[in-house]
Amino acid sequence: MILARIINSIIIILCAYILLKLIQYFLKKLFELTRFDVRYENTLSSVLCSMAYYIIFILTIILLLKEFNIVDVTKFGTLVTGASIVGLIAGVASQSILKDIFNGFFIIFEKQIQVGDFVILNEEFRGTVEEIGLRSTSLRDWDLRRVTIPNGNILSIRNYSRNTMRVVVNVRVSYEEDPMKVINALEEVCDILNERHKEILSIKKNKESYGKFKVYGVTDIEESPIGAKYTITGIVQSNKYFKVLKDTKLQILITFKDNGINIAYPTHINVIKDNIND
Structure with a gap:
């Protein structure tokens, strides 16, 4: 009897997994037929997949509980009526789940951010939006770390993807170097960058x-x-900012080396006190 329940539980989990993958596949095919903006498609797909995940997850838990006779599905409707449903909502709200979901809906349907946008959240987290779910939003920052923020904690959004960003690179060069030689080298850097990144x-x-x-x-x-x-x-373009910034710094180093220009660096002088008694 126990073995049969375990086997049935495994089958339920496998079916849930397959169903989720099928939904993701059909959503992908569906969006291939639409003419939405690519970023909006990615955002909507991310949200719908997130919704499907939570629905399938809840149904799977209910079926597993039923399989082990922990809950009677026929009485489940009664369980979530009257005072029970008030208690359930209060319990969920106390865990900030509803806050995350409601905030997520506002973010998505007001198109405050979309997948692929370069954003700064709460003046602290910056990166490219990789996924927007019902409960959280994930960014990929400049060093490829994935940062996930609950939607309920997002208080401010600065979206740079609908604007442009200025790349500013400062380099300090020794006073001994000929200023015109340095400027000519930097103009060479600019010519290379303008040709390399002319599309963006x-x-x-x-x-x-x-x-x-x-x-x-x-x-x-x-x-x-x-x-x-x-x-x-x-x-x-904002979504290319970090790529171009890193390339700019690298090209400066390469061009300076080719032209024999030394970047200034601090010199440390260590004074060693000789404590010799006569």
């Missing part, structure tokens, strides 16, 4: 990009005694 440079007018990388010039000679600060800037 933003703010275009008459096919000419106003977001091209350019040398901003010498921006500081007073803050540090070790060298002058030079700055280059460019404007890119």
Whole structure:
């Protein structure tokens, strides 16, 4: 008898898993036939899959409880009526589940964020939206860590994907280097970056990009005694910001090395006191 129940339980779990995968497959095929915006499709698909997961999970738990005679499904409707349902909702709300779900619905249907957007949440968590569920939202930050925030905890949203972001890179070079040599090298960096990233440079007018990388010039000679600060800037699509930022820094190092330009670094002088008694 116990063995039969265990086998039935395994079958229930397998069926639930297969059903979830089938729903995900059919949703994918369904969205292939639609003409929605790709990011909106991904967001809607993420939400519907999340809903399917929770529904199947609850049904699976009920069937497993029934299999072991822990709950009588025929009386389940009575269980969640009257005062019982009030107690159930209060219990769920006390765990912030309802808060997460309600906030999630507002985020999704007001299109505050969508899958693929680059966002900053609560002025603390930043990254690309990877998944939006009923209870939580997941980001992938610049070092590829996955960060998950309960929807109920999201108090502020800064969405950069509908705008552009300015890449600003500062580099400090020794005062001994010829300033014009440094600027020429940085202009070479800008030319390389403009060619490499011409498809994602933003703010275009008459096919000419106003977001091209350019040398901003010498921006500081007073803050540090070790060298002058030079700055280059460019404007890119927000979802490509970190990629271009890292590439910009790498290209500066490569070009400086090719041109024999040394980046300034602090020098430490250690004074060792000789304590020799005569």
